[in-house]
Amino acid sequence: MNCDYSSLTPELIGRYSAQGAFYTSYPTGRQWTSDFDAGDFQRGLRNLLQRDPDAPLSLYLHIPFCQRRCRFCFCFTEITRDRERIDGFLQVLFQEIKLFRGLFDAWGVQPNIREIHLGGGSPSYLELDQLETVIEHLRLLVDIESLDEFTLEADAITVTAEKLLVCHELGINRLSFGIQDFDAKVQEAVGRVQSPELIAQLMTPKVRESFRSINFDLMYGLPFQTRESFSETIRQVADLSPDRAAIYSYCHMPHMYPHQATIREADLPGLDEKTFIFADAAESFTRSGYEFIGIDHFAKPTDDLAIARADGTLLRHFMGYTAGRTSHLLGLGPTSISGFGGCYAHNVYSLDEYRQAISEERVPILRGYEMTEDDHIRWAVISRFLAYMSVDLAVVDGAFDITSSSYFAPELDALQPFVDDGLLEWMPGGFRATELGRLFARHVCAVFDPHAVVEGRGRKDKFVPAIQRSQS
Ligand code: SF4
Incomplete structure (x- = not known):
């Protein structure tokens, strides 16, 4: 399907100019x-x-x-x-x-x-x-x-x-x-x-x-x-x-x-x-x-x-x-990221630290995280939206035994301005991005991220992106 962004305006861009993660x-x-x-x-x-x-x-x-x-x-x-x-x-x-x-x-x-x-x-x-x-x-x-x-x-x-x-x-x-x-x-x-x-x-x-x-x-x-x-x-x-x-x-x-x-x-x-x-x-x-x-x-x-x-x-x-x-x-290798079974891990940056860890037969982990049940639920929504530009909440409910309409009540309310701006559409049991809304998908994800750096909510300092890809 061809995209058509003729309705994209500087005013809309300005309204959604907050910094955000790439999830x-x-x-x-x-x-x-x-x-x-x-x-x-x-x-x-x-x-x-x-x-x-x-x-x-x-x-x-x-x-x-x-x-x-x-x-x-x-x-x-x-x-x-x-x-x-x-x-x-x-x-x-x-x-x-x-x-x-x-x-x-x-x-x-x-x-x-x-x-x-x-x-x-x-x-x-x-x-x-x-x-x-x-x-x-x-x-x-x-x-x-x-x-x-x-x-x-x-x-x-x-x-x-x-x-x-x-x-x-x-x-x-x-x-x-x-x-x-x-x-x-x-x-x-x-x-x-x-x-x-x-x-x-x-x-x-x-x-x-x-x-x-x-x-x-x-x-x-x-x-x-x-x-x-x-x-x-x-x-x-x-x-x-x-x-x-x-x-x-x-x-x-x-x-x-x-x-x-x-x-x-x-x-x-x-x-x-x-x-x-x-x-x-x-x-x-x-x-x-x-x-x-x-x-x-x-x-x-x-x-x-x-x-x-x-x-x-x-x-x-x-x-x-x-x-x-x-x-x-x-x-x-140094700086590599792992993600498996609900764990995330980031390897050390410096070659010296990397060498030192391996010489001690130690996996060279700098930092990491173990997901909670709530993280899994939120990742199910965020990752599905970023892949398919739509979320069927019944699928999330079935996978985690929750009722999304109440679990995510504040988040679903917070999506209404995206609908009003023509970026999202409600669909039976969920929501989807319009073609224009695809450009603002990360902003939608931030609604489901309680840690997000969003104007008026959360911290506004810049964060270290966890980047795996190179641009070789
Ligand atoms: S080739 Fe250039 S962009 Fe790619 S990793 Fe090396 S310095 Fe970075």
């Missing part, structure tokens, strides 16, 4: 604490695997190295050309893999890992022999050949079509390219120069045929971006025809990411322009035959995400959206 989890990272430690992590994982030994798992590995520093980046990464330094890190990562093998053996379980995601940083920056060794070590945990999905995040300047084809021979079957924007002035301003021609050279017929899905990550709100310039980027992206694309919002937080200070605030598009940039891009993608998935993803009808949405298996999680084969995620 890749509930509660969001700001509620996680260091009270949750490695012992809680191990206990939670063991309980899950002993309760449900076949629970399908995803594995995320964070490779924190890049060839270049993009000024917009908010990932934990280090710029290095020192191969020995990367090799040294990989040795620690292999120890972490062995640590998990030891835990699984001690618990008498063989984890049912269905998907692996190599993120970072730029895992594609690894040399082929390094990648091969990573995959060999992963065989300690999983039969690579039987995986449903094995994704590599790729920075285009670190790969060739030949290298990608060798990655495919090693078992990788999905690629995700960090594209962000093709406009030369924007690329110059963010320190990430790569032409559409370079990407086209990588996406040879053989590469397209080998990988079951190719994703492009884009970013809006970057310096010098305009509605016209980003529309041209989307046109170029549509010509390159990835199976899937995600458009993430640039958040300017130089106090947290000092390298962002080289981006001048005055060069960033204002709130109205930024919102229209996204709305134009969404219209353009849907006109080109992509389906709008959730709040920021676009997928061809043949892509797993579009199929999962049609089948009702689409899930929201730390990677954005997933086709739903696995709802439990195990993160390895």
